[in-house]
Amino acid sequence: MINWGKVWSDFFIFLALTSNVGFIFSHDPYQLVIAIGVNLLATVLKFGAKKILAAELLATALVADLHLIPATILYFMETHVPLAIGLAIGAAVANVISIVMLVIEIIFEYQKEEEI
Amino acid sequence: MAERKKKKKHYGNVRPKSYRAIYEEKFYDILLQLRYPLMTVIFFTTMGVLILMILNNRSDGESVLNYFFHTVITFSTVGYTEGYQTDPSHLMLNRFFATIFIIIAVPFVYMYGLVTTVNVFMNSNIDEIYRYWRMYKAMEKLKGHYIICRFNGITKELMKNLRKRGIKYVLIEPDASLEKEIIEFGVEYYVIDEPHKRSVLLGVGIEQAKGVVTAFEENTQDLSVIVTARLIRPDKDSFMVFATATTEGAAEKMRLLGANEVIVPDVSVGRRMTSFVLHPPSPVLSGFLEKIAYGERTDMDIIEIRIEESSDLIGRRLKDIRMRQETGATVVAIVRADGKMKIAPSGDAQIKKGDSLIVLGHPKALKRVGEFFKQYKKEEVKTA
Numbered sequence: 001m002i003n004w005g006k007v008w009s010d011f012f013i014f015l016a017l018t019s020n021v022g023f024i025f026s027h028d029p030y031q032l033v034i035a036i037g038v039n040l041l042a043t044v045l046k047f048g049a050k051k052i053l054a055a056e057l058l059a060t061a062l063v064a065d066l067h068l069i070p071a072t073i074l075y076f077m078e079t080h081v082p083l084a085i086g087l088a089i090g091a092a093v094a095n096v097i098s099i100v101m102l103v104i105e106i107i108f109e110y111q112k113e114e115e116i
Numbered sequence: 117m118a119e120r121k122k123k124k125k126h127y128g129n130v131r132p133k134s135y136r137a138i139y140e141e142k143f144y145d146i147l148l149q150l151r152y153p154l155m156t157v158i159f160f161t162t163m164g165v166l167i168l169m170i171l172n173n174r175s176d177g178e179s180v181l182n183y184f185f186h187t188v189i190t191f192s193t194v195g196y197t198e199g200y201q202t203d204p205s206h207l208m209l210n211r212f213f214a215t216i217f218i219i220i221a222v223p224f225v226y227m228y229g230l231v232t233t234v235n236v237f238m239n240s241n242i243d244e245i246y247r248y249w250r251m252y253k254a255m256e257k258l259k260g261h262y263i264i265c266r267f268n269g270i271t272k273e274l275m276k277n278l279r280k281r282g283i284k285y286v287l288i289e290p291d292a293s294l295e296k297e298i299i300e301f302g303v304e305y306y307v308i309d310e311p312h313k314r315s316v317l318l319g320v321g322i323e324q325a326k327g328v329v330t331a332f333e334e335n336t337q338d339l340s341v342i343v344t345a346r347l348i349r350p351d352k353d354s355f356m357v358f359a360t361a362t363t364e365g366a367a368e369k370m371r372l373l374g375a376n377e378v379i380v381p382d383v384s385v386g387r388r389m390t391s392f393v394l395h396p397p398s399p400v401l402s403g404f405l406e407k408i409a410y411g412e413r414t415d416m417d418i419i420e421i422r423i424e425e426s427s428d429l430i431g432r433r434l435k436d437i438r439m440r441q442e443t444g445a446t447v448v449a450i451v452r453a454d455g456k457m458k459i460a461p462s463g464d465a466q467i468k469k470g471d472s473l474i475v476l477g478h479p480k481a482l483k484r485v486g487e488f489f490k491q492y493k494k495e496e497v498k499t500a
Contacts, residue, residue: 029175030166037162044154047147076177 009045013102016042016064017095024088032075032088036068039091042098052108053101060098067091132318135252135307142245149236153229160221161187171213172206190218191225255305258284258321265311265330265341267294270360270381272301274329286320312340314348322348327356327376335366339373346374418448419482421473421489429492435463443484445477 019035022028043061051057071087074080164187169175172183189195261284264271271287278285279302287303288311289295298306309316311330322328322345330341338359349355357375361367367378423429429437440446450458453470467473475485 029180030169033162033166033169033180037158037166040158040162041155044151044158047144047151047154049148050141050144076180078177 009049010102012038012042012045013095013098016061017092017099020064020068020088020092020095024085024092027081027085029075032072035088035091036065036072039064039068039095051105053105056101057098057105060094060101064091064094064098067094128314130314130318133309133313133315135319136249136256139245139249139252142240143242143249146236146240146242149240150233153232153236156224156229160191160225164190164217164221167213167217168210171209187217190214191221193222193226251305252307255286256321258286258305259324260326261285261321261324263288263311263317263320263322263325263328263345265328266290266332266337267298267301267303267306268331268333270331271329274331275301275303286325288316288320312337312344314344317344317348325349325355327358329358331360333362335361335363335370339366339370342370342373342375350374352376415478416476417479417482418474418476419485420451421475421485423467423469423471423473425469427492429467430469432467433463434461434465434467437467439485439488443477443488444481445475445485447473448476449474 016035016039019031019038023031023035039061043058043065046054046058046061049057067087067090071084071091074087075084161184165180165183168183168186169180172179174180186195262278264275264285265288267287267289275285275287285305287298287306289298289306289308290310292308295306295308305320307316307320309319311317317328328341328345330338330345332338332341338361342357342359345355345357352374356377359367359370359375359378361370361378361380362382364380364383367380370378434447447461448459450461450465450467451472451474452458452468458465475482477485
């Protein structure tokens with residue numbers, strides 16, 4: 001059975017990474033606005049999730065946000081643009097870690113189901 | 117390392133119940149309820165900024181800030197055209213978008229988002245959760261405290277006296293309907309739970325506690341608390357268990373199962389009544405020793421000092437050790453090894469093997485007495 005709630009939340013977590021990477025390569029303002037919006041949505045989606053790695057997942061999402069918000073400000077001020085790109089790369093790393101943990105989480109849950 | 121070994125000692129493998137975590141989770145639940153309102157706000161803000169960027173074909177910093185500002189003032193119903201006023205070329209297109217955006221976004225963001233957020237904060241009594249959370253956070257740091265089971269007349273009196281002496285305690289009460297009374301009585305730390313559960317006793321810090329007092333109306337409940345506490349802390353000297361029983365028979369069982377002292381309230385009251393009958397009350401002396409023994413006087417206390425077998429005090433006379441001059445407390449009796457008591461001993465009385473000294477004085481003086489005898493122990497170690 002497919003869990004549609006999971007599709008929904010995982011979709012935003014993956015989209016956060018892809019849009020972030022998109023910005024790193026395109027340096028495009030539209031992409032940056034999308035990236036920050038999706039990253040914020042992914043953070044909010046992790047609120048209240050009672051999973052094994054819930055705290056770590058929320059922490060990585062907050063790290064990504066705190067990289068992207070200053071990156072957006074710097075980018076649109078047109079000062080330190082290379083630094084803004086650097087921050088976006090940092091956010092991408094946080095998003096990758098988030099996905100790795102998501103996979104670990106899935107393995108844990110799979111084992112749990114088997115035990116029962 | 118030693119601490120770790122100690123922790124493994126208690127039987128079974130039960131995790132302590134973390135009362136702090138329960139209330140931290142409740143905070144987290146509030147975040148969960150804010151999930152969808154926040155998501156709508158973020159989604160519509162991003163969409164608004166993006167569409168305005170595309171419509172006006174501008175992506176410089178100043179314009180993006182203007183579009184962000186415009187989006188926010190639109191769905192907060194504060195303003196309408198400020199964001200794109202500077203650019204007249206796309207005015208009609210912007211107006212058209214603003215109309216559609218207001219129709220769709222305002223109900224979602226302003227009505228649903230704002231109303232739900234306010235509702236969540238109004239209904240989740242955060243201050244109450246915070247009060248519990250702060251109490252249990254402080255409770256986790258307690259050391260050398262007492263655990264008291266059941267809120268009733270006996271434990272109320274006990275808590276009153278412990279408070280007077282500044283001794284910390286945690287109350288465990290299984291009946292949730294008494295919570296209001298407990299708060300009114302001013303109990304600093306309490307949990308509403310079953311005290312015979314291991315997780316509960318571990319959760320209130322039995323491993324750091326000095327002792328447990330259980331005063332249920334039913335012997336069975338007392339017994340289960342005594343046994344559970346004793347299984348976790350088997351050493352009778354480092355961890356005290358005091359209980360009440362309804363009959364002498366039950367009291368005996370409780371002592372055998374690990375209680376240090378058991379009081380049968382009916383018998384104790386009866387005995388005290390007898391003492392009144394036998395010694396008619398006098399205004400000064402009435403209950404003088406009892407008041408000291410029961411801790412009703414905070415300016416005076418009585419303790420027992422056991423003389424260790426290897427102590428170098430053995431064979432010395434009371435006046436030679438100069439305890440009264442150095443500490444201000446007095447030896448009122450010597451209990452010999454055979455149980456005989458020498459009341460009001462003279463300065464020439466000798467300290468013998470197996471003796472206990474009964475010392476009376478101000479609590480501060482008695483603290484000095486403890487240090488005074490420790491000195492002798494140290495010397496003893498040095499010579500050995």
